[in-house]
Amino acid sequence: MPKKATEDEFSRKALGYSKFYGGKVGFAPKVPVRSLDDFSIWYTPGVAAVSKAIQAEPGLSFEYTGRWNTIAVVSDGSRVLGLGNIGPEGALPVMEGKALIYNYLGGVNAIPLPVKTKTGEELISLVKALEPSLGGVNLEDIESPKCFEVLDRLRAEMEVPVWHDDQQGTAGVTLAGLFNALEVTDRKLAGTRVVLCGSGAANVATERLLVEAGSDPRDIIVVDSKGILHPEREDIDQLMLKNKWKYEIALSTNGDRVTGGLRDALQGSDVLVAAAHQGPAAIKPEEISVMNKRSIAFFLANPVPEMLPAEAHAAGAEVVATGRSDYPNQVNNSLLFPAIFRGALDVRARTITDSMVIQAATELAAFARERGLSSDYIIPTMVQWEVYPRVAARVGQAAVREGVARKELTEDESMRAAMATIERSRKVMNQLRNGGVIVDPPE
Amino acid sequence: MQLRHAKKEDLDAISDLIVRTKRLNNEFDPLFAVVSDAKPRAEKYVQSTLGAPGHLLLVASEGTKVVGVIRAETRERIFYEPHKEGRITDFYILPEYRRKALGHEMLERASAELKKLGVEIVVADVPAQNEIANRFYAKRGFRALTHQFGKIP
The missing domain is CATH 3.40.50.10380 (Malic enzyme, N-terminal domain)
Structure with a gap:
């Protein structure tokens, strides 16, 4: 187990601090209470006017x-x-x-x-x-x-908008990393053979986004605990009844009808996205070594990736990503979900479509590309916080284009709205800390 | 896609499809737990049907690949009219060939072939819990004729 000491330290602190603060978030007011008279505005009788306005036009609940x-x-x-x-x-x-x-x-x-x-x-x-x-x-x-x-x-x-981060979030950030990993290894998405190991929330959504982004489903192979998915697998009718999402994947992917296990799937493949098992030895070097030259491997299990990056490189992988911050290329949902919702909320979006997610992934990838890609840098890090308003604006614009926005902002307005709201949040945090409302934890 | 009478060479493929039918039934009802040696049993079963009088074994094939099968046999309804019955006992199509009206075509073709054998009523045997089969036949004008009740004593 890598970094065991650090993880124990995090656990100890998490327990101690959580108790010290009595929880991590709480309600904070947005309006001034100058005197108790203000409650005649914020509450009754004044508030009734706001209620009546919203009753007449429920959409105003987004404004008032x-x-x-x-x-x-x-x-x-x-x-x-x-x-x-x-x-x-x-x-x-x-x-x-x-x-x-x-x-x-x-x-x-x-x-x-x-x-x-x-x-x-x-x-x-x-x-x-x-x-x-x-x-x-x-x-x-x-x-x-x-x-x-x-x-x-x-x-x-x-x-x-309804978002399941374990599906769309993980899939979106995976896609962003993959766009740049393909760039680093001189590939295009079309024609690249992708193996998805694990068929839970993340990879089921990743498959859908990959296809929406331009992958031929026949170039995708999905492997679960029973082996490679294909239309004639013995349990196919069971999947039809119990997991129709996996069933559809089994029918549409794997054009070459590869059967067997992970190694069979990886033979001649370019990309592996593993979102399946706790590591560190859930995937073996001899499985990675049968992949094509300049292969790409994402090991997304947390906290311990299916395979450690050093081992994967030694087995021949050129670009390796994990879900952890202590290795290069952290494929982390936190890069995406705050920005996706920022953008969607700013335009009062009715939904978050798959193409909005792909736009977000594209922007995330572009941000890293502008800073110079390498096999150790395919995706921004969480500290590069300028990326959030950019992704938010891109998402907002996609929503406007697709006709799912209630409020039609321009890209510039979207960007400014996102920056203002994010900055406000950080300012609140700073003020609360500087003002001694949020104190540092006792050691 | 071709609909044709089964041949000896199809034996293995048909047996596979028959076993899949039984497994699918089991997904709906635990009282249809499939035996471990289902495949050799299916082979015997198919063999005894191939070319036997009063039996029908149709396959759908694409090139050399068998992708669907329908098996039926003629029976006498000794107390009832219509008298001569064509009983569909097995019917399966591989998943990727579904939703393309192949099932409908196979049923039509089987009904026509049974009619040639003098059949006056076509009856399909399916587990009561198999909703997919129930919907399939109901949609094509079939209705439940008998109920078979089962219980482990």
Whole structure:
């Protein structure tokens, strides 16, 4: 296990600090209370006028309330991190952390909201009922295949964007890294053979985005715990009934009808995206070494990647990415989701389409490219915070072009709106710290 | 795509499809758990059907590849009219050849062939829980004739 000491240190601090602060995020007012008289404006009787205006025109709830910038970070706790089904209470610290990142990097007012639902249907009706209060929904840590049904239904049935970060977020940031990894190794997406190892939330969405971005599905091979997916696999009818997303992938991918296991899939392939097993030895060097020359390998399992970068390089991979910040090329959702929602919320988008995600990935990739690509730098890092408003503006523009925006901003307006909101969030943090409201933790 | 009577060379491919049918039934109902030696049993089953009088074995093939099969046999309904029945016992199409009206075509062709054998009513045997089969036949004007109830004693 790499960095064991550091991880123990993080765990110790996380426990101590969480208790010290009593949680990571909380409500903060946006309006001044100069005297108690102000409550006649913010509350009754004044507020009734605002209510009546919104009643007459419900869309005004995006102008007169904080709805335009508010999302819920919803989880049923059924698949939290790599911990499995730990329940909604167990999910709460994770959702708080997510909300903090949304706020700090994207200026989004995100409410952590784990819920006690069992079935997908219950979760769907609960989230739908929350719609009047929200500008968007971030679904998080929901088991597969339940998460597919929940996301598809909510995207179709709600009038605000619904995002499942484990699907669209991971897939989007993977795509961004892949665009540049292809550039570094002189490839185009079309004609590149991609192997996806694991067929959970992330890779099911990655497959869809790859195809939308220009991959021929016949050049994609998906491998799960039972081997390579293909239309005549023994369990194909079971997939049809139990996981229609995987079933469709089995029917449309793998044009050469490769059968067998991961090694068979990798033979003659250019790219591996593994989002499957905890490492560090879940994938073997002899599997990587059968790939084409100048191969690309993403190991996205957290906290321990399926294979350590040094080993993958030794086995012949030229560009290696992981989900970790302590190796080069961190494929990290946090690069994407704050900016995606910033852009979507600024134009009051009704949904986040796959092509908006591809636009975000393209901008993320362009940002890194402008700074000079290498096999150790294919994707921006989280500290390059100028990337967020840029991606947000690109997403906003895509929403306007696709006709899913309620508010039609120009690219420049989108960029300025995003910067203003993100800067405000950082300013709030600085002021709270400088003013002694948020104190440093005791050691 | 070609619809034709099965040949000896199709034996292995047809047996595979028959086993898949049974496995699919099991997905709907645990009382259709498939035996471990289903494949050799299917081979015997298919062999005894090939060319047997009163039996029908049609395949859909693309080139040399068998992609679908329908098996039926004629029976007497001794107490009822219509009297002569064509019973569809097995019907399977590989996933990537579905949703292309091939099932409909195969059923039409099988019905026509059965009619040639003097069949007056076509009946299909499917597990009660197999919603896909239920929908398929209902959509084509078939209705449930008998209910078979089962229980482990």
